[in-house]
Amino acid sequence: MNTQRANGNPLSGDLWGGLAAMLVALPSAIAFGVLIYTEISPDYAGEGALAGILGAAALGIIAPLVGRNGGFITAPCAPAAAVMSALAAELAASGGLGPDRIVMLLAFTALLSALFQVLYGMARAGRLIKFIPYQVVSGYLSGVAVIIALGQLPKLLGLPKDVSLAHGLLAPQLWNWTGIAVGVATIVAMAVAPRFTQKVPAAILGMLAGIATYFALALFNADLLRLHGNPLVIGPIEVSGSFVDAAGSRIMSFLEVRPADIALIFVSALTLSVLLSIDTLKTGVVLDALARHRHDSNRELIGQGAANAAAFFVGGIPGAGTMGPTLVNFTSGGRTPFSGVAEGVFVVLVFVLLGGLIAWVPIGVLAGLLLVVAWRMFDRGMFGLALHRSTRVDFGVIAIVVLVAQMGLIPAAVVGICLAILLFIRDQIRGSVIVNKADLHSARSKRRRLVDEADILGRHGREAAVVQLQGNLFFGTTDQLFSELEPDLATLRYLLVDLRRVKSMDFTAAHLFEQMKERLQERGGELLFSGMPSSLPTRQDIEHYMRQLGLVRGSGGIRIFDTRDGAIEWMEDRILETAGWTPREEGPPLALGEIEIFSEIDSAAIAELAGAMREISVAAGGRVFSLGDEGDEIFFVRRGRVNALLPLEGGKRHHLATFCRGDFFGEIAFLDRGRRSADVQAATAADLYVLSRARFDQLIKKNPALGGRVFEELAFALSKRLRVADTELRSLEER
Secondary structure, three states: OHHHHHHHOHHHHHHHHHHHHHHHHHHHHHHHHHHHHOOOOHHHHHHHHHHHHHHHHHHHHHHHHHHOOOOOOEEOOHHHHHHHHHHHHHHHHHOOOOHHHHHHHHHHHHHHHHHHHHHHHHOOOHHHHOOOOHHHHHHHHHHHHHHHHHHHHHHHHOOOOOOOHHHHHOOHHHOOHHHHHHHHHHHHHHHHHHHHOOOOOHHHHHHHHHHHHHHHHHOOOHHHHOOOOOOOEOOOOOOOOOHHHHHHHHHHHHHHOOHHHHHHHHHHHHHHHHHHHHHHHHHHHHHHHHHOOOOOHHHHHHHHHHHHHHHHHHOOOOOEEOHHHHHHHHHOOOOOHHHHHHHHHHHHHHHHHHHHHHOOOEHHHHHHHHHHHHHHHOOOOHHHHOOOHHHHHHHHHHHHHHHHHHHOHHHHHHHHHHHHHHHHHHHHHHOOOEEEEEEOOOOOOOEOOOHHHHHHHHHHHHHEEEEEEEEEEOHHHHHHHHHHHHHHHOOOOEEEEEEEEEEEEOHHHHHHHHHHHHHHHOOOOEEEEEOOOOOOOOHHHHHHHHHHOOOOOOOOOOEEEOOHHHHHHHHHHHHHHHOOOOOOOOOOOOOHHHOHHHOOOOHHHHHHHHHHOEEEEEOOOOEEEOOOOOOOEEEEEEEOEEEEEEEOHHHOEEEEEEEEOOOEEOHHHHHHOOOOOOEEEEOOOEEEEEEEHHHHHHHHHHOHHHHHHHHHHHHHHHHHHHHHHHHHHHHHHOO
């Protein structure tokens, strides 16, 4: 029904959504304001309630106008209340500041935090703030919940300000049973309300239940109906002057700010800005999932900063995009930024029309409301993490942040940042930076090797290896990398490091490569690099960095190859040379009997085959045949080198194989008479023998034994190729 209303009349949906959101946001805003200001003095409860109302109005109106995020509601929130109340308590405990000056410093903290948020948005840091680990955020918010709960229990019990909670819990004679009854009624109503109705927010029902309980008890105690000097209610809310005068006095307060004041509140302002930004962006992600759109996180931060600055100028407390009011607004039909504006306007109307009644709201009601908020904020699922071995570290992180938060929110923020760094390092070292490691039995170049060459590589393939790395190569992963490669360094001559998936490298990793290079050089080997990263950090960045360190240089440094295949082919050639193999790629054209597949066939049979063959020459870059061509011919390379290439989309081609002097290709069409499966192009000037299946069939009719021998040699050569292909596929599957 709500969706139909929103689709049929967007303005009506926004008005209903704004009204519902106001009913959720306003009680909490009042409670948060009282929480902050009563840390200065219990007599400032009225000023706190007013600050909460003004903050809800300013935030609600300005944030959607600047952020332009439809359905989003900005209001005072628990993280803001926790940071600001902790700062207020710290400033009040210092003893050297009067209440008015503390209020001014709190306001300036909120303004400085707002400026930080605008700066985050302009610097496009919206995405970066989202990267703070959930464990840290959960621990911080749970710590805030504990702080709120510990701060509200004395107010619920009605303990004197100079009595500690620990002492008060053991002294029932100090309890104020009227305040307890009011608070318990509020808590119970908020807990059971969702079971009976979803139309009226639980906070409103809880507040009404607490107020009703208070006035029911007043029937038996007339003193409860006294407004002035009554510690059980908020008390009179006095507004002196206009909003213009209030804004002017705020601006004039800048003249009273000294450098020492900025130093006093700077860390609190920075902490507040980060917490409010995280709370906002977290709510934005949830709203995106419901509305099926993506908000502009950077613009939203600018909007939040502007709204908090506006709250400063009207005398309100800061806030953020809040989950509860936003969800209520959306489900009630609010879809456009106007719904947020409507929420702020309704706050103003309630204050103007019912402001006098707010003075009668009992302190116990606000304490009960905040205790429920704290209960909902606390991540009780954290204890389940302690039951499983794989998540105990996550539990420890959350628990540490919660405990440190009890000593101070600023130390908790610092510890949280440090733990975030440690979590990053843990995640990096938990998985290996080695994607795949294979010697030349498993990793072969795309150059087709003749049987004799393949036999040599088979015997000496363990002298060279290819290792592919991933992620960040830094001090946290280099020890693991060295430990995994150290046994190989004792036996290898050549090691190729494929860096295609590497994101970054620091000096520690570079020093490790220097050690690896020296170990290999001791046995006359080399360390090779291929696939230098082409994304940030750019190839030029990493290569330049390694050149600065002397790892890559004209001679004696690490050799760099553009492709992995080129580096593997280079290692194969070095192993073949060491074994005494002489490359046969260059030289005069081979006679038919010198082609490897025919080397075991007698001269008479060779003469018969030669009669069925024809000879062709192809210039460098010339096409032998193309993908999809019809043909039944097999080709034998007499001289030069040809490449088999697979055409891809966008005009690109994938290099399948290279065939050199003495090798053959085109056997698939020769056997099945189907269309060609790839392009073949001469890499250098090439001379070829060509044998068509039709001519061959005519030949073997006269000499069946010759046909059988040729097919036998062809099958043997193909079986060698298939074994190599099987090994390469297995290696790929294991990555």
